[in-house]
Amino acid sequence: MNFGRAADFDIVVIGGGIVGLSTAMQLSQRFPGLAIAVLEKEPMLASHQTGRNSGVIHAGVYYEPGSLKAKFCRDGSTATMQFCKEHGIRFERRGKMLVATSSEELPRMEKLHERAVANGLEVHRISKDELTEREPHIAGLAALFIPASGIVDYGEITRCMGALLIEAGGTIMTDAEASHINEQADGVEITLDTGMLLSARHVVACAGVNADRLARMCGLAKDIAIIPFRGEYFRLGADKDRIVEHLIYPIPEPSLPFLGVHLTPMVGGFVTVGPNAVLAFSRNGYSFGDLDPKDLWEMVRFPGFRRVVADNIRYGLSEMANSLSRRRYLALCRRYCPELELSDLHSHPAGIRAQAVSRDGRLLHDFLIERTARTIHVLNAPSPAATSALPIGRYIADIADAHFGRLQSLN
Incomplete structure (x- = not known):
């Protein structure tokens, strides 16, 4: 032709x-x-x-300095907010609190502070007392505050x-x-x-x-193969719409590409908690029972997938258990928001993260x-x-x- x-x-x-x-x-x-x-x-x-994520405008605190992730995120945060201003799209610059809830997390929090500075971000150390004053419903030993983070509807x-x-x-x-x-x-x-x-x-x-x-x-x-991970969210009830003013994040585990369950005030006026990170058995597997034989067979026969499973079996089983048990999911949230109860967790649409994995089992970041x-x-x-x-x-x-x-x- x-x-x-x-x-x-x-x-x-x-x-x-x-x-x-x-x-x-x-x-x-x-x-x-x-x-x-x-x-x-x-x-x-x-x-x-795009339409099923947390709606966060990230500032770029987590990413390796000099990486495309760090550069794109820093530039993208500013560009996204400017685009919204130009086209009348609602967004809010709430700021993000990265909350350490145990003494083991404090050294990791300090490394995040160093990384944020290396990435050219404004970042503030927040003491336990200041955290309580600014976010009375949040418990933690200390926190980092990143003013540049925001929320928007990416759809x-x-x-x-x-x-x-x-x-x-x-x-x-x-x-x-x-x-x-x-x-x-x-x-x-x-x-x-x-x-x-x-x-x-x-x-x-x-x-x-x-x-x-x-x-x-x-x-x-x-x-390379794409491995789908499902991120499950809950929406808090209307009585919790003002439970936080900022985005509340845990201190992430550096060996994993997932940031952990967090509290996010959405532009719709409500608050979500999530996501976890559960292996999905379908590339569009938004529910636990979704299974696509073709997708599953492609994953199983790819050696990188088998290596990822072997290297992360404990974490994977834990996330699977959190997915199956709302009580376990609640425990993740209560680490830094102890007043939440099971009755506060209402269904909310899940998302799928397309994670590229190399043949030797590396999660590409x-x-x-x-x-x-x-x-x-x-x-x-x-x-x-x-x-x-x-x-x-x-x-x-x-x-x-x-x-x-x-x-x-x-x-």
Whole structure:
């Protein structure tokens, strides 16, 4: 097939989450006149990771100085708040308290302080008495206060990006799942699950839990697999809507990529607690009983998955028990909010984290992007990807312009 100027689109972005929409929007703004389309397999944008996360605008305290995570998060926090101001999207700059509840956590808290300073963040040590004064419902020995953290609805941001893309002449196709990608010398053919064929000069895949599958269609991701982890949340009752003023986080375990169960005041006016991190048996396994044989078989046969299970069996079983027992889940919350009772925990939608794992069993902590001649694949976009979506989109647009050969010349 000769694509030539008859190609349906210049660029197709696969994935209607916040990273995909940020990328498509910024490409359309930088290169007006290009035919850009976003494919989303669900009926609406932001249906999975983007629309099911904690809604936190992270400041960047946790991440290795100099890493893409640290840079994107720091830049993204500022950019996200500015984007919200420009487009009338509600957000709140609440600040985050990282609370140490045991003497064993105090040295880790100090290391987080050092890391926050190294990442250029404003950070304050908070004594036990000051913590009690500022957050009377929270118990702890000490805390770190990060003023730059905030809350927002990332689904609303994504839909706004989609509107801006359409305003710039772009296309959004929902209910459009890419089932096959055929890259040729002069373009890319995309087959949808409906049998419809699309052609494009270039493809950018921001497909979340399906990122590895799309990449393998293009000969990439040979030593990487996406392992889904479910994060389960509860919503506190209306009588607890003002139980905290800040975001309340535990001191995380540094060997794990998960931050632990935390209390988050949401822009909707209520408070959530969560998430935990439970291995999911389906890439869209939002409930404990969800199981997809194909997804499970792919995980089990991947050697990196078996290594992760072996190395983290105690932690995994503990998280599974916390998932099955609301009382155990409550105990995680009561470490720093002791007045909570079982009756305070109400059901709230779970989320899925797409965690890239290497063949040797390493959990990949930083962003990972791979390329072929005509495709770019975002293979790992871990938290804080939502916070970092604007600088990530700009970064991918830079790669596209350089790698695909001066996109401006296509206009």
